[in-house]
Amino acid sequence: MDINWQFIISTLPLYxxxxxxxxxxxxxxxxxxxxxxxVCSIILYFRIKVLKELVGIYVELSRNTPLLIQLFFLYFGLxxxxxxxxxxxxxxxxxxxxxxxxxxxxxxxxxxxxxxTQIESGLSIGLSQMQLIRYVIxxxxxxxxxxxxxxxxxxxxxxxxxVGAIAIAELMHVTQDVIGMYYQTFESLFMxxxxxxxxxxxxxxxxxxxxxxxxxxxxxx
Amino acid sequence: xxxxxxNVLFEGTTLQRLFEGLMMTAGIAFISIIIxxxxxxxxxxxxxxxxxxxxxxxxxxxxxxxxxxxxxxLFIVYFGVTNALDIHLDGEIVAVIVFSLWGAAExxxxxxxxxESLPKHQIESGKxxxxxxxxxxxxxxxxxxxxxxxxxxxxxxxxxVKTTSLVVxxxxxxxxxxxxxxxxxxxxxxxxxxxxxxxxxxxxxxIICYPLSRLSKKLEEKWEN
Numbered sequence: 001m002d003i004n005w006q007f008i009i010s011t012l013p014l015y016x017x018x019x020x021x022x023x024x025x026x027x028x029x030x031x032x033x034x035x036x037x038x039v040c041s042i043i044l045y046f047r048i049k050v051l052k053e054l055v056g057i058y059v060e061l062s063r064n065t066p067l068l069i070q071l072f073f074l075y076f077g078l079x080x081x082x083x084x085x086x087x088x089x090x091x092x093x094x095x096x097x098x099x100x101x102x103x104x105x106x107x108x109x110x111x112x113x114x115x116x117t118q119i120e121s122g123l124s125i126g127l128s129q130m131q132l133i134r135y136v137i138x139x140x141x142x143x144x145x146x147x148x149x150x151x152x153x154x155x156x157x158x159x160x161x162x163v164g165a166i167a168i169a170e171l172m173h174v175t176q177d178v179i180g181m182y183y184q185t186f187e188s189l190f191m192x193x194x195x196x197x198x199x200x201x202x203x204x205x206x207x208x209x210x211x212x213x214x215x216x217x218x219x220x221x
Numbered sequence: 222x223x224x225x226x227x228n229v230l231f232e233g234t235t236l237q238r239l240f241e242g243l244m245m246t247a248g249i250a251f252i253s254i255i256i257x258x259x260x261x262x263x264x265x266x267x268x269x270x271x272x273x274x275x276x277x278x279x280x281x282x283x284x285x286x287x288x289x290x291x292x293x294x295l296f297i298v299y300f301g302v303t304n305a306l307d308i309h310l311d312g313e314i315v316a317v318i319v320f321s322l323w324g325a326a327e328x329x330x331x332x333x334x335x336x337e338s339l340p341k342h343q344i345e346s347g348k349x350x351x352x353x354x355x356x357x358x359x360x361x362x363x364x365x366x367x368x369x370x371x372x373x374x375x376x377x378x379x380x381x382v383k384t385t386s387l388v389v390x391x392x393x394x395x396x397x398x399x400x401x402x403x404x405x406x407x408x409x410x411x412x413x414x415x416x417x418x419x420x421x422x423x424x425x426x427x428i429i430c431y432p433l434s435r436l437s438k439k440l441e442e443k444w445e446n
Contacts, residue, residue, distance in 0.1 A: 064379065064430035066386035068397065069423050076404075077416040080226075154287075161290040165390065172292055179300055189301045192293060200288050 007187050011178060018174040019195045025088070025170060026157035026199075029095025033156065034149075036096055037103025042133065044104070045111055055104070062101035067162050070094050075166045091163035095156055102152045110145030111137055143214045150207035157200060171195050226413035230421055235403055239418075242399035243425055249316045249393070250382045256317070257324020257381070258374065264325050265332020279329065286326040292387050294319045299391040312393035320381055327377050335370035336362070368444050375437035379430045386426070396422055 040055045062070075071094045075087070085093070114137050122136040164173030171192055178188040230236060268279045286294070299315045310318075339362060347361040389397040400418045407414045 060431060060434075061427060064383075064434055065423055065426045066383040068386045068389070069419065069426055072397070072415075073419040073423050077419040080413040080416045158290040161292045162387065172290075172296070175296065185300045185304045189297055192296070193289060196289055196293060204288070 003190070004184060004187055007182070007184050008191060011188070011191060014174055014178070015171070015191050015195055018169055018171045019199060021168065022157075022160050022170045022195075023199060025091055025095065025160045025163060025168070028092045029099055029160065030153050030156050032092065032096035033099025033103045033152070036100030037105075037107050040100065040104035041107035041111060044108055045133075045137075046129075059101040059104055062097055063105075067094060067098050067159055068165060070097060071163060071166050087163075087166055087168045090166060091160075091168055094163065095159060098159065099152060099156045102155065103149065106145050106148035106152060107141065109148070110141035110143075113144045114140045146211045146214050150204075150211060153207060154200060154204060157203060158196075161196075226411045227417050229403070229407050229411045229414045229417055232407070238399050238403065239396055239421065239425070242394065242396035243429075245313075245393065246385045246388065246395045247382070247429065249313060249320065249388060249395075250378075250385045253317050253320030253324055253385075254378050254381055256321040258328050260321065260325035261328020262332055264329025265336060268329055268333040269336050283326045283330055286323050291319065291323060291384055292390060294323065295387060295391050312388060312391040315391060316385065316388045316393060320385065324377065324381060328374065331370045331373040331377065332366070334373070335366040338369055339365055372437045372441040372444070375433055375440070379433040379437070382430055382433070383426065396425065 040059070043051045043055050071090065074085075074094055074097075075090045078084075118136055118140065119132065122132045127135065160170055161172045164170050164176065167173070169177075175188045175192045179185050182188075264279060264282075267275055270276065295315060298319050299310070299312065303310050303315075343361055343365065344357065347357045352360065386395070386397060388395050389401075400422050404414045404418050
């Protein structure tokens with residue numbers, strides 16, 4: 001099999017641009033889903049009325065439907081009833097909607113893993129509920145949660161491959177275009193895989209390193 | 222209020238066609254889950270092997286599927302492999318191949334986790350009362366391992382059902398494609414068609430996946446101890 005290196009070099013700028021878009025979408029999607037997950041898990045922890053039920057419904061809806069359909073509904077469905085947004089906004093909202101529930105589940109299991117004695121000790125030295133969360137529960141929960149947060153991060157970066165379906169020029173979309181235009185199937189698929197490896201492998205190493213770093217906060221293990 | 226547009230769902234054979242599309246997706250998911258599980262059990266047994274080479278290969282196989290998105294795999298097989306071997310494969314076949322291989326990798330990890338989590342003394346006790354190799358698996362290991370792997374396996378199944386929505390990207394006429402055709406046909410008459418059709422597909426996927434994830438959670442809680 002002959003690989004057309006010249007072609008690969010000529011498409012480099014195209015893939016570079018697409019990779020940046022993928023990274024940008026993954027980054028904002030992950031960041032927003034962390035915020036959503038944190039807020040949801042705190043609502044569940046305090047058992048706030050009504051909001052708690054809403055979070056429950058949100059988590060089930062988001063976890064049990066495919067991202068592709070969530071995106072299509074956001075992008076093609078909502079515009080028809082008057083809610084219009086750009087492709088990028090739509091993609092980030094879609095990723096955050098999907099990721100938020102996964103992050104919320106991860107945080108929740110982390111909070112549940114904090115031992116009762118820790119919370120009681122916190123209360124007995126007179127910490128307020130907010131202080132308890134800030135100084136006792138979150139640092140410990142975070143250490144326990146880190147592996148699942150890392151897995152969710154990688155999951156979300158991989159899910160960005162789907163947003164090409166709503167016409168964003170990320171890696172998948174560009175590959176589809178290049179195959180369609182030049183019929184250089186091998187070269188474009190090769191570039192696609194390499195691009196994902198370049199994005200996801202360092203991310204995976206970084207997250208493993210972070211996991212080791214935050215382990216100090218784990219108590220009693 | 223005039224026509225809400227929801228009528229688009231009840232015109233002619235719309236619902237029936239969407240249902241047929243859904244069955245295509247469900248069929249691909251179902252076949253892949255079966256093949257993936259069978260291969261995965263073998264994979265899981267292999268991964269408990271002492272041989273470092275076998276362990277490395279199995280681990281590599283799993284990571285390859287974990288690092289590269291499934292949509293990329295669908296593309297690689299649909300465009301790349303067919304091109305390299307100069308054969309034609311239908312989107313459906315490609316989907317079943319990719320999902321089965323992915324299922325095997327993930328299922329293998331679940332089976333391995335379940336087998337490794339069994340306490341050593343269970344095997345030793347089994348041997349001590351004189352069970353044969355098969356007896357050991359049949360009466361001691363498999364019943365306990367199934368308990369530990371079932372919640373994870375059901376969860377994997379819901380993930381596979383959700384992921385089959387991607388087959389539309391390699392030209393399979395699934396529920397989304399049917400939805401798109403219906404929208405295209407009725408968009409002039411009913412401008413809000415895409416809202417209702419995609420909304421319905423959203424709910425259809427939820428109806429399939431929600432019971433599965435509930436079941437998995439229930440089993441997890443029930444078998445916690």
